[in-house]
Amino acid sequence: xxxxxxxxxxxxxxxxxxxxxxxxxxxxxxxxxxxxxxxxxxxxxxxxxxxxxxxxxxxxxxxxxxxxxxxxxxxxxxxxxxxxxxxxxxxxxxxxxxxxxxxxxxxxxxxxxxxxxxxxxxxxxxxxxxxxxxxxxxxxxxxxxxxxxxxxxxxxxxxxxxxxxxxxxxxxxxxxxxxxxxxxxxxxxxxxxxxxxxxxxxxxxxxxxxxxxxxxxxxxxxxxxxxxxxxxxxxxxxxxxxxxxxxxxxxxxxxxxxxxxxxxxxxxxxxxxxxxxxxxxxxxxxxxxxxxxxxxxxxxxxxxxxxxxxxxxxxxxxxxxxxxxxxxxxxxxxxxxxxxxxxxxxxxxxxxxxxxxxxxxxxxxxxxxxxxxxxxxxxxxxxxxxxxxxxxxxxxxxxxxxxxxxxxxxxxxxxxxxxxxxxxxxxxxxxxxxxxxxxxxxxxxxxxxxxxxxxxxxxxxxxxxxxxxxxxxxx
Amino acid sequence: xxxxxxxxxxxxxxxxxxxxxxxxxxxxxxxxxxxxxxxxxxxxxxxxxxxxxxxxxxxxxxxxxxxxxxxxxxxxxxxxxxxxxxxxxxxxxxxxxxxxxxxxxxxxxxxxxxxxxxxxxxxxxxxxxxxxxxxxxxxxxxxxxxxxxxxxxxxxxxxxxxxxxxxxxxxxxxxxxxxxxxxxxxxxxxxxxxxxxxxxxxxxxxxxxxxxxxxxxxxxxxxxxxxxxxxxxxxxxxxxxxxxxxxxxxxxxxxxxxxxxxxxxxxxxxxxxxxxxxxxxxxxxxxxxxxxxxxxxxxxxxxxxxx
Numbered sequence: 001x002x003x004x005x006x007x008x009x010x011x012x013x014x015x016x017x018x019x020x021x022x023x024x025x026x027x028x029x030x031x032x033x034x035x036x037x038x039x040x041x042x043x044x045x046x047x048x049x050x051x052x053x054x055x056x057x058x059x060x061x062x063x064x065x066x067x068x069x070x071x072x073x074x075x076x077x078x079x080x081x082x083x084x085x086x087x088x089x090x091x092x093x094x095x096x097x098x099x100x101x102x103x104x105x106x107x108x109x110x111x112x113x114x115x116x117x118x119x120x121x122x123x124x125x126x127x128x129x130x131x132x133x134x135x136x137x138x139x140x141x142x143x144x145x146x147x148x149x150x151x152x153x154x155x156x157x158x159x160x161x162x163x164x165x166x167x168x169x170x171x172x173x174x175x176x177x178x179x180x181x182x183x184x185x186x187x188x189x190x191x192x193x194x195x196x197x198x199x200x201x202x203x204x205x206x207x208x209x210x211x212x213x214x215x216x217x218x219x220x221x222x223x224x225x226x227x228x229x230x231x232x233x234x235x236x237x238x239x240x241x242x243x244x245x246x247x248x249x250x251x252x253x254x255x256x257x258x259x260x261x262x263x264x265x266x267x268x269x270x271x272x273x274x275x276x277x278x279x280x281x282x283x284x285x286x287x288x289x290x291x292x293x294x295x296x297x298x299x300x301x302x303x304x305x306x307x308x309x310x311x312x313x314x315x316x317x318x319x320x321x322x323x324x325x326x327x328x329x330x331x332x333x334x335x336x337x338x339x340x341x342x343x344x345x346x347x348x349x350x351x352x353x354x355x356x357x358x359x360x361x362x363x364x365x366x367x368x369x370x371x372x373x374x375x376x377x378x379x380x381x382x383x384x385x386x387x388x389x390x391x392x393x394x395x396x397x398x399x400x401x402x403x404x405x406x407x408x409x410x411x412x413x414x415x416x417x418x419x420x421x422x423x424x425x426x427x428x429x430x431x432x433x434x435x436x437x438x439x440x441x442x443x444x445x446x447x448x449x450x451x452x453x454x455x456x457x458x459x460x461x462x463x464x465x466x467x468x469x470x471x472x473x474x475x
Numbered sequence: 476x477x478x479x480x481x482x483x484x485x486x487x488x489x490x491x492x493x494x495x496x497x498x499x500x501x502x503x504x505x506x507x508x509x510x511x512x513x514x515x516x517x518x519x520x521x522x523x524x525x526x527x528x529x530x531x532x533x534x535x536x537x538x539x540x541x542x543x544x545x546x547x548x549x550x551x552x553x554x555x556x557x558x559x560x561x562x563x564x565x566x567x568x569x570x571x572x573x574x575x576x577x578x579x580x581x582x583x584x585x586x587x588x589x590x591x592x593x594x595x596x597x598x599x600x601x602x603x604x605x606x607x608x609x610x611x612x613x614x615x616x617x618x619x620x621x622x623x624x625x626x627x628x629x630x631x632x633x634x635x636x637x638x639x640x641x642x643x644x645x646x647x648x649x650x651x652x653x654x655x656x657x658x659x660x661x662x663x664x665x666x667x668x669x670x671x672x673x674x675x676x677x678x679x680x681x682x683x684x685x686x687x688x689x690x691x692x693x694x695x696x697x698x699x700x701x702x703x704x705x706x707x708x709x710x711x712x713x714x715x716x717x718x719x720x721x722x723x724x725x726x727x728x729x730x731x732x733x734x735x736x737x738x739x740x741x742x743x744x745x746x747x748x749x750x751x752x753x754x755x756x757x758x759x760x761x762x763x764x765x766x767x768x769x770x771x772x773x774x775x776x777x778x779x780x781x782x
Contacts, residue, residue, distance in 0.1 A: 006739075007739070009557050009558060009743075010558075010559065015559060091526045091529065140559075141559070141560070142559065142560075156568075156731070157565070157568040157569065157731065158568070158569055158572075158731025158732075158735060158736065159572075159641065159642055159729070159731040160641070182641060182729065183729060183731070184640055184641075184729040185726045185729060185735070186624075186640075186726055186727045186729070188624050188727075189623075189624065189627065189639060189640050189727055189728070189729065192624070192627055192628070192631070192632055192639050193639045193640060195632060196631060196632055196635075196639055198638065198639060353741070353742060354742050355505070355741070355742050355743070355744050356505060359508060393523065
């Protein structure tokens with residue numbers, strides 16, 4: 001039995017967008033490919049693939065995969081699933097991620113031909129979409145029949161899901177039978193369930209104090225591995241103060257990331273230099289902003305924001321820091337407020353429930369806020385986050401960052417197919433981002449899993465997926 | 476009696492209409508767009524517009540409101556935006572859990588509060604009275620977020636008698652029901668005691684004693700009946716609040732009730748689901764109010780005569 005903090009909104013890969021929907025849909029469904037620890041695509045339904053020309057990708061399917069209802073997975077299922085998601089009538093939130101696909105063909109049961117509108121290197125990132133049986137692909141309701149390692153036996157909304165091994169799964173069938181997934185929202189109660197042994201695993205990062213306690217329990221194991229989630233401070237560059245690179249630099253160097261990490265995450269993370277973690281195939285080592293409050297003060301002086309009373313209480317200027325009501329987010333806000341105060345920047349912290357905060361961020365109605373990229377895949381994310389045309393609602397450039405150099409590089413990165421050339425382009429992009437600081441990098445969060453010593457064989461994944469359960473068993 | 480019930484039922488309509496109007500207005504005033512939350516930031520503007528059209532969110536607010544009311548009148552609460560399922564089905568999945576927890580907690584609190592309050596009043600000033608008052612004050616003051624985990628530590632982790640959380644058999648119900656009931660119990664015990672003390676000082680009680688009526692009969696028949704009126708009022712209000720879902724208790728004990736559902740629906744800006752939940756809560760409140768009114772009449776014959 002495992003415990004999650006929140007209920008997945010959908011187990012259907014066409015619709016689920018929240019983290020737990022993705023985690024559980026990944027247990028029930030199989031895609032053409034899936035990411036490895038370096039965010040490179042590795043085979044799943046597809047044994048191999050090739051770009052036969054810049055706009056055509058051919059996938060060769062494995063014939064051993066079967067849906068949970070016993071039917072074999074064929075290219076027609078792949079074709080039907082992709083066509084359904086691409087059809088605007090289904091209103092799938094995944095549609096935009098597949099928008100570069102012009103059409104899909106299934107010339108024989110084990111071959112899928114994907115034709116693109118233009119050369120598009122990140123296309124493989126979209127091939128993790130879980131495949132449904134062709135006759136269910138256009139259902140308006142939730143479809144849970146997939147070809148993943150588990151099948152859904154029963155679901156009690158808000159409470160629990162019961163999963164069992166999918167007999168048609170070819171890669172080492174799971175040994176956990178049944179696998180019960182419970183929703184336990186309270187962190188203390190999740191920990192107590194683990195302590196009592198009624199829950200065998202939880203994978204939601206606990207507060208540092210709770211982590212210490214869990215680690216001290218002899219019958220529990222705390223596993224930590226480097227993660228890919230990137231935490232950062234989003235800055236609104238439409239604000240004249242934050243538009244000045246010296247101010248952004250001052251903010252970056254005024255933060256002592258190591259101590260912030262210890263305070264906020266109990267040290268479960270690594271100070272970040274940029275969006276891509278060191279394990280990522282396109283990562284290029286770069287300079288991390290080093291904690292230097294004296295330099296921060298000089299930068300602010302040079303930018304014209306002199307401290308009106310030296311070490312006195314008056315700040316150079318005030319900014320509003322918006323954050324969510326989550327305890328961890330509030331803790332981070334207070335810590336950053338204290339660090340920026342030492343260089344003369346006063347932060348007014350405002351907490352909002354998530355829907356309101358999200359709307360404000362999208363509408364550019366913020367000055368500073370802490371956000372995170374979870375499960376970073378293809379580095380094309382740089383285009384969506386930093387290209388000048390990608391301001392919401394088109395993309396994620398919420399701070400309104402504009403740089404002709406960044407625009408040119410990120411656009412080239414998505415059309416060059418050669419991996420080596422792409423790596424070079426993204427190295428330049430990372431250097432540019434580190435120089436311009438459109439966002440202030442904080443850290444890459446570690447993946448933390450706490451489980452009982454009876455659960456064996458489970459290895460956490462850097463992006464937090466739960467596929468490791470397919471190889472786990474209870475002693 | 477029937478007229479009274481009918482009058483209540485007729486009053487339900489404007490009450491619920493008022494509640495729904497306020498909720499509709501507030502939901503649309505707060506920032507946050509359900510379509511953007513549902514489709515995510517990367518959604519194409521054309522997809523956002525298409526879905527907004529499908530959901531009727533592109534219409535003027537009065538038109539959306541009128542459409543909603545017409546649907547409600549036909550028993551159709553619409554589709555949940557977040558769960559992609561009929562609102563009635565989503566609420567139907569959760570409401571039995573809320574009913575189960577609320578009814579158990581309510582009955583537990585009431586069945587303990589009345590005897591404890593009566594004994595405390597009948598033995599006013601004694602050690603029993605003092606202990607009851609201290610315990611009831613503590614019960615009313617202990618916050619759920621502290622009491623819940625404490626009970627889990629004691630009875631689930633320490634003694635291993637009860638499950639930590641979740642919904643299942645009777646054993647799963649004990650800790651959340653006790654947590655909820657203790658808060659109610661503190662208030663009700665003090666109220667029963669105070670009402671009983673007042674009733675025991677009345678002339679008719681002295682008369683009953685003078686006529687030689689046994690002490691227990693004076694307390695339980697003569698005084699208690701009259702002391703129950705304010706208790707029924709407060710208990711009715713508390714029962715209504717319980718039916719709205721006890722968010723903290725449901726969260727702590729992983730209880731899949733309406734309270735948690737409302738919070739999830741508000742976070743996702745799931746307008747139809749929030750409105751459906753509010754309607755359910757409103758109907759629950761009004762129903763409890765009606766029952767309370769009937770209880771008044773059972774307790775006080777003068778109210779029956781007034782009809």
